[in-house]
Amino acid sequence: MAVDVRAPEHPRVQRLEQVWEERPGILGWLTTVDHKRIGLLYFFTTLAFFGAGGIEALLIRTQLAQPESKVLAPDTFNELFTTHGVTMIFLFVIPMTTGAFGNYLVPLMIGSRDMAFPRMNALSYWLFLGSGIFIYIGLFMGFGPNAGWFDYVPLALRHFNPGPNVDFYALGLILNGVSSTLAAINFIVTIFKLRAPGMSLNRMPLFCFAMLAVSLALIFALPALTIDLVFLELSRKVGFQFFIPGNGGDPLLWQHLFWLFAHPEVYIIVLPAFGIATSIIPTFAKRRMIAFPLVALAELLVAFIGFGVWAHHMFATGLPTITLVFFAAATLMVVIPSTIQVYAWTMTVSAGRPEFRAPLLFIGGFIVFFVMGGLSGIMFAAIPFDQATTDTYFVVAHFHFIIFGAAVFPILGGMYYWFPKVTGRLYHEGLAQLSFWLAFVGTALTFFPMHIVGLIGMPRRVYTYPHGLGWDSYNLIETIGSYILAAGLLLVAFNLIYSRFSGAPAGPDPFHGGTLEWTIPSPPPHYNFAVIPTVSSAYPNWDEPDRAVDAGKLERGELTYEAGHETPTSTVRDGVFDEVVDMPSESPWPVTLAFFAALALVMVLISHYAIAGIFLLLVLFSLAGWHWKEPQEA
Amino acid sequence: MSVIRSMHAPPGRADRHRIARPNGWWGVVVFIATEATLFGTIFGSYFYLRFRTAAWPPKGIPDPAVTVPAILTAVLVATSLVVQLAFWAGRAGRVRAAQWLLVLALIVQGAYFGIQMHLFLDDLDKFSPSGSAYASIYFTMLGAHHAHVVFGMFLELFLVLRLVAGLTNYRLIGLQATTFYWHFVNVLALCVLATQIYAAL
Numbered sequence: 128m129a130v131d132v133r134a135p136e137h138p139r140v141q142r143l144e145q146v147w148e149e150r151p152g153i154l155g156w157l158t159t160v161d162h163k164r165i166g167l168l169y170f171f172t173t174l175a176f177f178g179a180g181g182i183e184a185l186l187i188r189t190q191l192a193q194p195e196s197k198v199l200a201p202d203t204f205n206e207l208f209t210t211h212g213v214t215m216i217f218l219f220v221i222p223m224t225t226g227a228f229g230n231y232l233v234p235l236m237i238g239s240r241d242m243a244f245p246r247m248n249a250l251s252y253w254l255f256l257g258s259g260i261f262i263y264i265g266l267f268m269g270f271g272p273n274a275g276w277f278d279y280v281p282l283a284l285r286h287f288n289p290g291p292n293v294d295f296y297a298l299g300l301i302l303n304g305v306s307s308t309l310a311a312i313n314f315i316v317t318i319f320k321l322r323a324p325g326m327s328l329n330r331m332p333l334f335c336f337a338m339l340a341v342s343l344a345l346i347f348a349l350p351a352l353t354i355d356l357v358f359l360e361l362s363r364k365v366g367f368q369f370f371i372p373g374n375g376g377d378p379l380l381w382q383h384l385f386w387l388f389a390h391p392e393v394y395i396i397v398l399p400a401f402g403i404a405t406s407i408i409p410t411f412a413k414r415r416m417i418a419f420p421l422v423a424l425a426e427l428l429v430a431f432i433g434f435g436v437w438a439h440h441m442f443a444t445g446l447p448t449i450t451l452v453f454f455a456a457a458t459l460m461v462v463i464p465s466t467i468q469v470y471a472w473t474m475t476v477s478a479g480r481p482e483f484r485a486p487l488l489f490i491g492g493f494i495v496f497f498v499m500g501g502l503s504g505i506m507f508a509a510i511p512f513d514q515a516t517t518d519t520y521f522v523v524a525h526f527h528f529i530i531f532g533a534a535v536f537p538i539l540g541g542m543y544y545w546f547p548k549v550t551g552r553l554y555h556e557g558l559a560q561l562s563f564w565l566a567f568v569g570t571a572l573t574f575f576p577m578h579i580v581g582l583i584g585m586p587r588r589v590y591t592y593p594h595g596l597g598w599d600s601y602n603l604i605e606t607i608g609s610y611i612l613a614a615g616l617l618l619v620a621f622n623l624i625y626s627r628f629s630g631a632p633a634g635p636d637p638f639h640g641g642t643l644e645w646t647i648p649s650p651p652p653h654y655n656f657a658v659i660p661t662v663s664s665a666y667p668n669w670d671e672p673d674r675a676v677d678a679g680k681l682e683r684g685e686l687t688y689e690a691g692h693e694t695p696t697s698t699v700r701d702g703v704f705d706e707v708v709d710m711p712s713e714s715p716w717p718v719t720l721a722f723f724a725a726l727a728l729v730m731v732l733i734s735h736y737a738i739a740g741i742f743l744l745l746v747l748f749s750l751a752g753w754h755w756k757e758p759q760e761a
Numbered sequence: 762m763s764v765i766r767s768m769h770a771p772p773g774r775a776d777r778h779r780i781a782r783p784n785g786w787w788g789v790v791v792f793i794a795t796e797a798t799l800f801g802t803i804f805g806s807y808f809y810l811r812f813r814t815a816a817w818p819p820k821g822i823p824d825p826a827v828t829v830p831a832i833l834t835a836v837l838v839a840t841s842l843v844v845q846l847a848f849w850a851g852r853a854g855r856v857r858a859a860q861w862l863l864v865l866a867l868i869v870q871g872a873y874f875g876i877q878m879h880l881f882l883d884d885l886d887k888f889s890p891s892g893s894a895y896a897s898i899y900f901t902m903l904g905a906h907h908a909h910v911v912f913g914m915f916l917e918l919f920l921v922l923r924l925v926a927g928l929t930n931y932r933l934i935g936l937q938a939t940t941f942y943w944h945f946v947n948v949l950a951l952c953v954l955a956t957q958i959y960a961a962l
Contacts, residue, residue, distance in 0.1 A: 243784045243787075243788070244784070244788060312791045312795070316784050316787040316788050316791065320781075320783075320784050346791060346794055346798070347795070347798050349795070350799035350802050351798075351802050353799060354799060354802040354803055354806065357901070358897075361890075361897065361901065365891060366891035367891055368890075368891060368892070368893055368894045368897045369898065371894070374892070374893045375813065375814040375819060375893050375894035375895055376894035377810065377894075380809055383809070384802065384806065696781070696783070696784060698780060699782075699787075703780065705780055705781045706778070708783075747915055754919065754923075755923075757929060757931040758931065759929070759931070
């Protein structure tokens with residue numbers, strides 16, 4: 128190899144460095160449009176919310192450790208379990224997987240220099256941050272959301288819930304939904320258009336397929352939640368009658384719209400985890416994924432079927448039997464694409480030469496919990512069983528195996544896996560394996576006994592319970608488990624912080640991964656790729672001849688585009704080179720717009736509608752200011 | 762492989778040289794898809810509530826007006842043609858023509874919006890949105906559509922101002938996106954009108 132593509136002293140590379148460099152300091156972070164910096168902003172913010180949600184969980188478990196405990200007042204308990212659910216779903220898992228992992232990795236995996244709409248990407252982050260702060264201000268003022276994360280009416284209506292608690296929930300989630308929608312649009316267009324020339328859809332990494340499936344699901348699921356929340360706020364603020372039976376309304380409308388969003392949401396939560404698993408497994412099993420096209424299709428199919436199963440959350444609400452049977456059958460169908468993936472993961476590991484380092488261990492834990500949570504999930508398709516266990520701890524056990532075991536374990540594994548790429552340093556392997564076993568044992572101890580207490584009748588969301596029902600020892604075990612789990616998570620955090628400063632240098636490709644992010648230096652430079660990479664398979668980093676071709680291209684200045692702030696686009700299906708587009712540079716408008724949007728919601732919250740209107744006008748002005756400066760003027 | 766530095770080429774030429782749709786085209790199409798789902802949810806809720814109520818509209822609430830909204834909707838839908846012509850003019854490099862066509866569309870749509878607001882306030886005088894689920898969904902649906910009309914006019918106004926400084930590829934793609942957005946808003950207008958005719962039958 129004549130020239131390393133990563134060679135920093137090459138004049139073309141130095142020119143790229145100048146063109147793509149952003150302003151330093153705090154102002155640089157406020158105006159950044161670099162997908163990697165936005166990814167990091169998402170990462171640290173969601174991690175903070177994960178900490179908050181975790182503390183809420185520990186408080187809940189502490190209260191439930193013993194019968195008739197008085198650690199928390201009933202109202203506080205309600206606020207804590209609601210905020211815990213809202214935080215973990217809307218402020219941790221989704222923004223962590225899409226915002227942090229997706230933003231950082233998708234452009235690197237497809238060989239692009241940024242997302243398709245970099246400024247909109249920044250806007251997504253700032254809106255998300257606004258929504259999180261908004262909801263937490265409510266909690267700290269003593270008005271945390273308190274009607275459960277699915278916020279059923281009539282409990283959530285003004286008559287039963289006169290404080291502003293539910294308003295913080297509804298308005299915060301509307302803002303959060305706008306943020307997720309914009310992020311999803313960005314991912315879809317990025318994946319369709321910015322793939323390196325040569326990366327046809329069948330050569331796209333499975334992680335990107337998962338992100339595509341998630342984004343499509345978000346695009347079509349979030350509007351149902353947004354409309355539902357608008358209906359709720361109109362009902363609470365100005366007395367609209369959507370949910371009032373005497374006046375032609377129907378409280379079940381809330382549930383239908385909510386679950387029409389929230390079941391796809393479950394797959395939105397776990398699909399990125401599938402994507403992370405399909406990234407980690409080939410690297411440590413040292414072979415390509417088995418059944419690559421089937422796994423890609425299964426990822427899309429899970430997202431699609433997810434739209435046809437919402438009413439299985441409502442089997443106990445008195446829907447007609449024919450409806451129940453339809454949704455039970457649709458629910459069983461989800462088994463097919465899920466099983467395809469489980470077989471593909473386990474067979475790839477067993478057909479390869481697996482090296483059980485920490486990331487792969489976490490994926491192992493993920494598969495165990497996904498299968499167990501999946502099996503208890505199928506049981507809900509049996510309508511009588513579902514009706515018997517609705518609102519018991521059995522349901523809590525099931526969805527925590529899925530949402531914690533199956534969604535968070537790959538996130539933790541992914542943190543270790545891409546840590547060397549992001550920081551340029553290796554994590555501590557021994558501590559990482561110890562943290563896995565603590566988290567694994569903790570998760571099993573916390574959530575497995577919930578199946579049993581659920582089956583013997585313990586309802587969810589009770590703030591305490593009497594002696595002598597046979598629930599005491601199970602609850603104590605769960606609480607002990609939750610502290611072990613917390614210890615495991617703290618160890619992950621400690622390992623990453625410690626290794627950030629004292630880890631051994633990682634080099635560009637410590638694990639010999641297959642995808643494009645491993646072809647570039649760690650941490651990645653601002654422009655990502657000195658040469659837009661040559662791609663002839665789904666594992667381009669294992670195609671050594673192609674990497675040598677790239678080195679030649681750097682010498683000749685082919686596909687380097689160092690003249691301006693540019694990246695090439697390609698055709699949607701075949702990835703044929705199309706044109707070079709100018710990418711926008713840093714901009715103060717996204718953060719400004721998000722600020723005005725959040726203020727508009729604050730004004731709605733305190734019922735100053737005219738002032739809210741003024742802030743919405745300022746949102747439009749920000750939008751105009753944003754587009755006044757065009758990418759080619761940078 | 763000929764490299765087209767599209768953003769530096771005269772706008773319109775880059776548009777003809779592309780072999781695939783540009784990023785902006787995909788962005789607005791996906792945005793419209795999610796917006797359409799949003800309105801689909803509103804229409805779905807409308808009929809969900811309708812089939813849980815015997816009388817639609819309920820007693821004491823007048824049938825929705827049909828004749829004036831039908832004429833107004835026809836006028837609004839006609840502006841789809843005007844904005845489409847503006848895009849074609851822009852693509853052909855006739856900036857001033859594009860600009861004046863947008864101004865024409867704006868005037869017509871502004872008049873439409875003014876009369877619609879008058880009808881909306883008139884309805885509010887007759888019956889309150891907090892009187893029945895019918896009234897709630899009726900005003901929510903109309904309000905959501907009017908908000909979209911306002912946003913569409915904002916996009917046109919922005920483009921009219923930007924085209925003063927000439928045409929760039931960025932503005933041409935913006936013009937195309939605005940065109941698509943207006944076609945979408947006009948399809949919505951027809952759907953909203955259909956629910957009004959349905960309730961008045």
